[in-house]
Amino acid sequence: MTTQAVSIPFVDLKAQFQSLRGELMDAIESSIESMQLFLGPNVHAFEREFATYCETADAIGVGSGTDALILALRACDIGPGDEVITVSHTFIATTEAIVILGARPVFVDVDPVTYNLDPDKIEAAITPRTKAILPVHLYGQPAEMGPILEIARQRGLRVVEDACQAHGARYMGKRTGGFGDAAAFSFYMGKNLGAYGEGGAVVTNSAEIAEKIRLYRNHGSETKYMHSVMGVNARLDEIQAAVLRVKLRHLDEWNRARRAHAASYRAAFAGSRVRAPIEADWAEHVYHLFVVQVDDRDRLMQQLGEAGIATGIHYPQPVHLQEAARQYGRGEGSLPVTERIAKHIVSLPMYAELTAVQIERVVSEVRRLA
Ligand SMILES: *Cc1c(COP(=O)(O)O)cnc(C)c1O
Numbered sequence: 001m002t003t004q005a006v007s008i009p010f011v012d013l014k015a016q017f018q019s020l021r022g023e024l025m026d027a028i029e030s031s032i033e034s035m036q037l038f039l040g041p042n043v044h045a046f047e048r049e050f051a052t053y054c055e056t057a058d059a060i061g062v063g064s065g066t067d068a069l070i071l072a073l074r075a076c077d078i079g080p081g082d083e084v085i086t087v088s089h090t091f092i093a094t095t096e097a098i099v100i101l102g103a104r105p106v107f108v109d110v111d112p113v114t115y116n117l118d119p120d121k122i123e124a125a126i127t128p129r130t131k132a133i134l135p136v137h138l139y140g141q142p143a144e145m146g147p148i149l150e151i152a153r154q155r156g157l158r159v160v161e162d163a164c165q166a167h168g169a170r171y172m173g174k175r176t177g178g179f180g181d182a183a184a185f186s187f188y189m190g191k192n193l194g195a196y197g198e199g200g201a202v203v204t205n206s207a208e209i210a211e212k213i214r215l216y217r218n219h220g221s222e223t224k225y226m227h228s229v230m231g232v233n234a235r236l237d238e239i240q241a242a243v244l245r246v247k248l249r250h251l252d253e254w255n256r257a258r259r260a261h262a263a264s265y266r267a268a269f270a271g272s273r274v275r276a277p278i279e280a281d282w283a284e285h286v287y288h289l290f291v292v293q294v295d296d297r298d299r300l301m302q303q304l305g306e307a308g309i310a311t312g313i314h315y316p317q318p319v320h321l322q323e324a325a326r327q328y329g330r331g332e333g334s335l336p337v338t339e340r341i342a343k344h345i346v347s348l349p350m351y352a353e354l355t356a357v358q359i360e361r362v363v364s365e366v367r368r369l370a
Helices: 013-034 041-054 065-075 093-100 145-155 207-216 238-248 251-269 297-306 336-341 356-369
Strands: 058-062 083-087 104-108 130-134 158-162 182-186 200-204 221-223 290-293 345-348
Touching: 013 041, 013 238, 041 058, 041 182, 041 200, 041 238, 058 065, 058 207, 065 093, 065 130, 065 158, 065 182, 065 200, 065 207, 083 093, 093 104, 093 130, 130 145, 145 158, 200 207, 207 221, 251 290, 251 356, 297 345, 297 356
Parallel strands: 083 104, 083 130, 130 158, 158 182
Antiparallel strands: 058 200, 182 200, 290 345
């Protein structure tokens, strides 16, 4: 007997859309109807709502998470000749933002348990040119901000958080985004809070940084055709802001669902060959991605694919070994933890709308095949 297995996608954006279809379409329609499509009421309201959500003084809507990183670093006066300490085990945008400002990324290895910047390895990477630390809250788990902030305070460094995967995550009870001088969020569609196009935000408790970013994102202009600094076009658009306002009201409930799915996965993988992610005591992880490690990752992915279960690798090649970034790193062997985990990690399906039946199927196939 053969049973035709139903396929399980890696993320299911359609399921989320169906659950909010009426509200979303109304928001989009009324935004267009109003024809206030340039830094208008939805962007302003979303900025207030997102700042409140992140427990920060301010939020500035921008064009993408990458824009948010670039503008946050620029507002912290990072520029040519400066060094920024960051990780190689991340999406390339973290490094791109540093490089595009003329600064130099200095890669530090990650902690093998949390997959985040290892605070014990920061000191050795500091030089007289070091200006900032850029930790990433990877997969939705906050970086260990306590020791990072302490080093930054002692050494007079800026801290910018890459929170593009960690909307709503908490470190010691406090939301990510409010720890450093500024933090960057992405609203790329697959993120825990995703637009239907591009979008991002910088959150900050500094009025000075907020003011600079409001200028930079809009051609350095406060008054039409009057430009006080050289900026860019990195505005969040009204339609995306309207969508994000609807979705923000559901973010905590979606994150709770992700955490519950992660707990089911973790319990089911206990005692198997699958190394499930570990949530640090101080973390409230929001599981943007559910990443496990296995011995033979490529074979597992292939066989899961044949069984109709989609998976991903985040990320298959560390940034310091990418052709685009090799010149900034110290090559193969320089970041042993980063390089080792890149060979074993695999991301399993994770989204709020996953059902118990789907999770059960992923678990039984992974346990059987790993
Ligand atoms: C998604 C992401 C970014 C970039 O965000 P975009 O909105 O795609 O520009 C940056 N850093 C990390 C860690 C990300 O996951």
